[in-house]
Amino acid sequence: MRILVTGGAGFLGSNLCERLLKDGHEVVALDNLFTGRKLNIAHLMGHANFEFVRHDVIDPFKYEVDQIYNLACPASPPHYQYNPIKTIKTSVMGAINCLGLAKRTKARVFQASTSEVYGDPQIHPQPESYWGHVNPIGKRSCYDEGKRCAETLFFDYHRENKVDIRVIRIFNTYGPRMHEADGRVVSNFIVQALRGQDITIYGDGSQTRSFCYVDDLIEGFVRFMAQTETVGPMNCGNPGEFTMRELAELTLKLVGGKSKIVHQPLPADDPKQRRPDITLAQKVLGGWEPKISLEEGLGRTIAYFKTRV
């Protein structure tokens, strides 16, 4: 198949492009390089089936494709809050442009949605049926509401125009090719530990997240696109749940060194807990479940960051 990956030079996008090429597909990676970088796809550049296009998803684009994966959007809180209006435009206009393309080409189209659609959840763990608890006017809203609106657009195009959609809600995922300055917690802690700097826990560190290693997630993406049982929304992630204090301590144990744990203020609207209910994914993805433990995944990610910092 010929497959378009928006956000293809980012952390998840570059790992996905590599996987799709391995599976024998032609891949077009479209990216404006806001948080992604050519370094992530440098090893794919010479591949006969790979093409990189520098373009912004806000502006329309035309390709003849069989599938579209829409991943373009900054994902780390400091990056999506850097220019919040642009973040909303990226989610909303990017979705409209991908859906318009899918409508014309009849391509199956995948939306990288997020656990952030559940906001600061009052139901735990979060099933897909939960509508969420999102502040519509806060600092995180540009991302949360942009992604929620994108889901709305996907389902309206599906109902109105029979567009063949797949909507996945990704929970915190980490691994090689995250940017050293990404700002998300796993890369921050590893980079700080490797540099011997203080490990910055925001708040008291009792808030939880569930961390999925990138390879497990990408396997879920590919299986989700291949199945026809559900269009989603479908949670994808690792249900193992950790406090930020536990993550800091495990990172320090694995990296070694002399970093101290320090506390900084908790950002506004920071969700207190998050864990996916993956019952649906386990049912429809042919026996899929995350295989890589946090300790093993952190080890692989630390090995990557050792080559970067």
Ligand code: NAD
């Ligand atoms: P990332 O920041 O590494 O990747 C995002 C990519 O999109 C970058 O390459 C960036 O340059 C590109 N991009 C941003 N705005 C663009 C625009 N207007 N036009 C074209 N390209 C643009 O982050 P990631 O972790 O790889 O996230 C990929 C997708 O997955 C995002 O949509 C994100 O919301 C979603 N997601 C990721 C996670 C996670 O834990 N990694 C969790 C939930 C959802």
Ligand code: UDP
């Ligand atoms: N966090 C932290 N120290 C950091 C970066 C993040 O304690 O250096 C916390 C953050 O406040 C949140 C959790 O780690 O509670 C996950 O943050 P991240 O930005 O990775 O993702 P998200 O909040 O979007 O899940």
